[in-house]
Amino acid sequence: MLDLVLRNATLPEGRVADLSFQNARLVHIGSAGRSDQEIDCTGLLCIPAATDIHVHMRGGSQSAKEDWRTGSMAALAGGVTMVVDQPNTIPPLLNQERYLERVREAKKDSLCSFAINGGISPGVDPLPLWRAGAMAFGEIFAAPSSYGDALTLEELKQALHEVHAFGAPATIHAEEVSPGTPDSLLAHHHIRSPEGEVRSLQLIRDILPPGMRPHICHISSPASLPVAPGSKEVTPHHLFLSIEQFTPDDTFARVNPPLRPESERQALFAAWDSIDIIASDHAPHTRGEKAVAFADAPSGLPGVETMLPLLMNEVRKGTITLSSVIEKTSVAPCRVLGILPAGFAPDQRHDFAFYPMQAESIRSENLHSRCGWTPYEGMVGVFPELVIQYGEVAYYHSEYAGIPGRYLAGRGYQVGEQIQ
Template sequence: MMGDQQETLILRDVLIPGGRVADITIRDGLVLHIGAAGRGDVEIFCQDTTVLPAGTDLHVHMRDGVQKFKETWESGTKSAIAGGVTAVVDQPNTIPPLISPDLVRDRVFLAASQAYCRFAINGAVTGDSDLTGMYRAGVFAFGETFAGPSSYGEAVDFEVLSKTMKQISSWNGIMTIHAEQVTEGTDDSLTRHDALRSVSGEVQTVQDVLNLNSSQCNLHFCHLSSAQAIQSVPVGTATVEVTPHHLFLSKDTFSPDDPRGKVNPPLRSEKTRKEVFSCWDRIDVIGSDHAPHSIEDKDQSFEKAPSGIPGVETMIPLLMGWMVEKKITIPEIIQKTSTNPSEMLGLSPAGFLPGNRADFAIYPEDCTTIHADSLHSRAKWTPFEGMKAIFPEITILRGAIVFDGGEFIQPDLSSSRCDIHQTSLADDPGLSLWIPGRGYTLEKPI
């Protein structure tokens, strides 16, 4: 940075969706011009690459605190930008859960002290949550709200759920739903895990939540794992998120008692996995549900091992592998990993128009093979080991290179410029990567 103005970055010979090849001129964190460009302070030649607007991942668990052996904000956000993601939304089932404005503020400052990309924080929904206080403290959304118990997540009854929907609806806020029913029984294999957290229970929960929503609260269903559940959400009533692991993995991928395949909602049969992909056009958002656990945690017996798998770094690279196989298209990847989630988050779109946010990832042409030892999460393992993917060579955040050939560059926060819809943070560059929710404008800066 020089003064308050960034250097000019030129992306040369970018193949823009639709077939046009053009230069992209970037300055002050925004796309300035599309077309033939003069000299820039920094130039990147993009022939034989794919340039994508960077991803926004609405569903991560960045751990830290007492769980920093699983992940920290530094390792988790490095993992994100190494996977072409420049904005993440952290879920509130932390230890302790985020149920008060003070806990939200503590989480924001912890993240801000380490983050390599933009971040937002969600607030937890429990019987004891201070919803108003958290809304004013800047949470993006409320949830994931657990209809059934999950890792570090307390299930809420329908009375609390209905009351909470009405309150959030009065603010035009967002509630995210973890739709599961959990049956009692011995949970000692992937097959039993699937049966105890069944597809029918997921579908019933989706329908029950929709029926409860008399206030027309903005609902987002997280990580739906079956075609039946996806199809039970009428278009326009809620947004639908699916994870890479429910698109790429099934319980048949693993040995029957392998805890590395244990996740909530469960991995289903290969038949169900294929049916989920058949609903591709109905899926609004691909979210990683990045939920890292250490190898030691996962190497316990199936019953004792925690649910959850890492995924923020592999999310878009796996989709790029499918693009090479012509299963999906570049515009579809952009829509589901960048445009739609950014719109939900209140971020201006990253993209190929003047004025767009200058967050990009540059991918080579050739696939590689996923190996845990090349990833950056503290989990140090991946369920996608050996699968084909394309990882970005370069990631750009706010018009500056933050990842290049395996090397990380800490974002320069010396400029106080704020390029999101709030302006209350403009005088605090230390928080400039935080994306506060819409309610934050009701209260003076954090």
């Protein structure tokens, strides 16, 4: 007797088959026997669930924006079963005590699997964070951003050498910020320009320790792709949104790096094959925080729930291939982190998302982030109907099973007994 059978699912290569699960593991693909639980997946496309390598789940003193419960609900509803949280929290994750508090907070509330990165600050030894379970270090800020202080080039060089010495991955926020206070999206674009992003990446490339391949966060310009060392991440908002789609001073479109003009957005999308990873940089703020003068508004957008639906709609249209979406959202992020990817093989995580491949309008009232808004309002996405996490139903027909997410620690993990 099987625990779960998902009947008549369409696999990525087009084959229709039953998926059989026992003891929370995928044990057979093909015709299935009897099961305690069966779901008819006729017409649903099954793909490995996504790992979002770049999210800010807020929580703590920032729970009005988002917390682990609402952020993980948004992730699952978007086909994401694994997220990697960034350390520029309040306070930042710079010591073992604060890091372990963050893990406990997530273990209590998260419905999706998660990892948490460690922070970098001058004079702070990163090794204790690595031993506490940090998946990676960063995003390390080469330019200031919301809740993130910039390191000087010399400080960045030292930090990269330190984490590389014990084999930890490093993720870098690369920008150059010119003097001035932006009062519009266009001014913000010029102050944090594509040319400055390229110069920042060139400087970073020159200070890397031998053999290090960092992960470069949220590249916003096609000119940066051939310059960036290591793995290259692009966000959905830089692929799908541009300055021209908003009024000049729309604070809800303010983000770092900034949105670019439409011509730049199109050129970035055209460079799809040069992009290694798509990650959301999910960074919600409340409506009230955004409803101020442009110069005073925080930078950041929600996006973990809409990332895969936007991409799957492009697959539906034939703009990009399904295999490339799986590679950039499921396989490559896990390869960079050194963790098992979701997939159909016996030694992979058995996390899957099932899509009806029918487009629907994106509406904020249908989304789950606590911030209650989306920059993609009225755009089109393909949302999953069913999400399987570690071989169990986690989300089905807009209902959550409530199964706690799992904590995935980094390779330096040595203090597990302290996390209860």
